[in-house]
Amino acid sequence: MYRKLFLLLFLGLSSGAIMAQSKKKVKQLSQQLEQTKKNWVAPYYNQAEEPPxxxxxxxPEYGIRGKYAYNGxxxxxxxxxxxxxxxLFLSGPHEGNIMDWDNDDFGHYNPxxxxxxxxxxxxxSKQKDFVSSYQPFYEANLQQLARSYYRAEQHLKRQPELITAGQKLDAEERQEFFRDYSDQEEAAGYIWYEANTCANFWLRRHTDGSADExxxxxxxxxSTFDASFLKNN
Structure with missing residues (x-):
């Protein structure tokens, strides 16, 4: 009887400690995101300041590289x-905060x-104050790119044979491989460069096994910041 009570007490205390630790980490993440938003640098062509x-x-104004270079x-x-x-990575050329963009290998993400x-x-995402605070930031800095990632993902889902074919190509060949798709996206009002790089991103994610995550x-x-777009696409 006492053993069962002790076990229940131990499990209860452990669960409470885990929840408290989780709340602390969520708060730390929220604070760091707030600092990132507050100090955000929107990159643009011929920017005078060198990225860190x-x-x-x-x-640099398009895609993820410029955003990361100035804000990472x-x-x-x-x-x-x-x-x-x-x-973050199971393998690949990147180390710490430095992304090695020139390497033939790429980062294999840790699911x-x-x-x-x-x-x-x-x-x-369930904290209303957090969402309302970040909504204008998302629309100004991330919305266009996030939508391109989604559209590229759906394009490959509709034609899974493209994944198999694209994975056999090198980086330069893959750019040409998605040229028609990028042209179509540009005609639909999206950025050609982002359409192309987003499609290539999903190829790499299917290769390293992190596509689902x-x-x-x-x-x-x-769903948090762009629900109407998600519903209509």
């Missing part, structure tokens, strides 16, 4: 890895990291 991180892009230190990879207790990140972001994260982002 490598970029290797002629169009604020919401750093080491901070997120320490917060989640998981490494465990992405799953834990989603857990914390999902809790933040990134799809979940993207759905969470869109």
């Amino acid at each position: 991180l490598p970029m290797e892009s002629w169009v 230190i604020q919401l750093s990879i080491p901070f997120l890895e320490a917060l989640l207790g998981e490494k 465990k990291f992405l799953k834990k990140l989603k857990q914390y972001l999902k809790k933040l 990134f799809s979940d994260l993207l759905d969470l982002l869109l």
Whole structure:
């Protein structure tokens, strides 16, 4: 009898400690996101200030590289890895906060990291103050790119044979491989460069096995800040 009571007490205390730790980490993530929003630098062509991180892009205002190069230190990879207790990459050329864009290899993401990140972001998405605070920031800085990622993902889902064919090509060949798709997206009002790089992103995610986790994260982002777009697409 006493053993059962002790076990129940132990489990209750452990559960409470885990919940408290989780709340603390969600708060830390929220605070870091707030700092990132507050100090955000929107990159543009011929920007006078050099980015603090490598970029290797002629169009910093489009895609993810410019955004990361100017803002990646604020919401750093080491901070997120320490917060989640998981490494971001299982393998690849990137190290710490530095992305090696020139390498022929690419970062193979850790699904465990992405799953834990989603857990914390999902809790933040339920906080009305957080969502209302970030809505204008999302619309100004992330909406266009997030929609391109979604449309590229749906394009490959509708034609899964493109994934198999695209994975056999090198980086330069893959750009040409998605030229028709990028042209169609540009005609629909999207950015040609982003359409092309987003399609290639999903090819890499199907290669490293993290496509489902990134799809979940993207759905969470869109359902939180862009629900009407998600419903109509």
